Amino acid sequence: MIQAFYRLLIELTNRRSTSLLLKKFAQSKISRMIVPSFARVYKLNEGEMVTPLREYKTLHDLFTRRLKPGSRPIDEQPNTVTSPVDAVIEDIGEIAENLTITVKGNVYSIEDMLGDKDKLDKYVNGKYMILYLSPSHYHRIHSPITGRVVGEWTLGEKSYPVNKLGLRYGKDTLSKNYRKITEVKHEFGYLSIVKVGAMFVNSIETIHEGEQLVKGEEIAYFTFGSTVILLFEESLFEPVDFILPRDVKVGESIGYIKQK
Numbered sequence: 001m002i003q004a005f006y007r008l009l010i011e012l013t014n015r016r017s018t019s020l021l022l023k024k025f026a027q028s029k030i031s032r033m034i035v036p037s038f039a040r041v042y043k044l045n046e047g048e049m050v051t052p053l054r055e056y057k058t059l060h061d062l063f064t065r066r067l068k069p070g071s072r073p074i075d076e077q078p079n080t081v082t083s084p085v086d087a088v089i090e091d092i093g094e095i096a097e098n099l100t101i102t103v104k105g106n107v108y109s110i111e112d113m114l115g116d117k118d119k120l121d122k123y124v125n126g127k128y129m130i131l132y133l134s135p136s137h138y139h140r141i142h143s144p145i146t147g148r149v150v151g152e153w154t155l156g157e158k159s160y161p162v163n164k165l166g167l168r169y170g171k172d173t174l175s176k177n178y179r180k181i182t183e184v185k186h187e188f189g190y191l192s193i194v195k196v197g198a199m200f201v202n203s204i205e206t207i208h209e210g211e212q213l214v215k216g217e218e219i220a221y222f223t224f225g226s227t228v229i230l231l232f233e234e235s236l237f238e239p240v241d242f243i244l245p246r247d248v249k250v251g252e253s254i255g256y257i258k259q260k
């Protein structure tokens with residue numbers, strides 16, 4: 001009953017019209033009025049922002065803010081994988097032989113998530129990591145590893161919420177939401193970076209140029225809080241021993257790549 005009610009509320013509020021209205025408001029000059037209160041409520045660290053708070057002209061500008069150089073030091077060890085975002089690690093686990101993952105009691109299809117059968121086999125028995133961004137987080141996405149982009153594509157239209165309630169009661173939240181996928185070939189194999197849109201605002205902007213990625217460089221940004229899922233091949237990734245949920249920041253080591 002609770003699940004059905006929650007899904008109904010999402011369906012009523014997550015239409016294209018409401019998404020566009022919220023997006024227009026966040027990008028409007030009127031939204032500047034709530035920038036100070038938003039920063040206060042969500043306890044944003046003004047000291048690390050490149051732009052002083054008073055100079056943000058819209059709420060969208062605040063969401064997509066850049067940080068001062070050195071605010072997020074990158075773990076430069078060659079075999080480490082670093083967090084692509086400021087986020088909460090919600091879950092780490094294994095990808096089952098039938099290419100599904102189980103999160104908060106829900107089963108998600110990796111085939112649906114990636115939408116490309118030719119790219120699936122390499123992830124059987126691999127590992128996944130889910131990183132959730134709240135509205136308070138820095139919203140820019142950085143490369144977790146050095147490598148070459150071998151594929152980039154967009155899937156989905158609607159976006160259910162990706163917070164704890166969304167994962168528990170949403171309908172195929174992680175595998176059906178609007179999402180942009182980047183597959184990277186690194187020194188020892190492949191990694192997929194799945195950027196999942198959040199409720200109301202389906203806006204994921206890719207900004208990297210060319211195919212080559214360097215660990216720690218900016219590659220994209222979210223307009224609103226959302227989720228990043230990392231998919232690793234079998235026997236290639238060993239995560240740091242976290243107690244979940246765990247707060248992480250861009251550039252912090254979240255594990256390391258093992259040579260096959």
